[in-house]
Amino acid sequence: MDVMLSRAIIFWQNWQHANVTQQTGNPDTGDDRWSRAAVGRLKLNTGAALNASTNSMGLGWVLRDHNGTFMAAKNMRITGIFTVNEAKVVSLREALSWIRDTGMGNIDVEMDSQTIFYSLTSSSFNSSFGLLVEDIIEFASLIHDVQFLLLDDLRVVPPTLLPGRPF
Structure with missing residues (x-):
């Protein structure tokens, strides 16, 4: 019970810090490439970290509203090591699964991987990576109005969806 209370307090403090920083207008010392979502939309950023020494991966995601206000975050640890792109895709798949379950x-979905971005709009291919991409496409089709955006040299490039790939 102490661990749960401690984690809840840390979560609350992080949430307060994220929101107070936004509301007071303190300069953001983070990566300036992040951009706010359009009014009425939510921005999802995902990430993955690999640790070969413990044979594990950390996956995480953050959800903010169109004002940049922190709404939610989640992380998880998975045993096993995938390639970097597979780990990023697993994180995105888990995030979309979670969003689907919330009904939002x-x-x-903003990403910095051209490989993943363009894989979402290309023909299916047989590989572990391809199967994970197919899962993402399936989850995205079950969520109202999902758009994938590629973060490219300080600008966001909207996707050009191929026929048969509506999200």
């Missing part, structure tokens, strides 16, 4: 929609 109008999501902008």
Whole structure:
């Protein structure tokens, strides 16, 4: 019970810090490439970290509203090591699964991986990576109005969806 209370307090403090920083207008010392979602939309950012010494991966995601206000975050640890792209795709798949379960929609998924971004709009291919991409496409189709955005040299490039790949 002490661990749960401690984690809840840390979560609350982090949430307060994220929101107070936004509301007071303190300069953001983080990566300036992040951009806010359009009004009425939510921005999802995901990430993955690999630790070969413990044979594990850390996956995480953050959800913010169109004002940049922190709404939710989640992380998980998975035993096993995948490639970097597979780990990123697993994180995105888990995040979309979680969003689907909450019933939220109008999501902008921002990513920095051209490989993953373009894989979401290309023909299916047989590999572990391809199967994970197919899972993402399936989850995205079950959520109202999901858009995938590629973060490219300080600008966001909206996707060009191929026929048969509506999200």
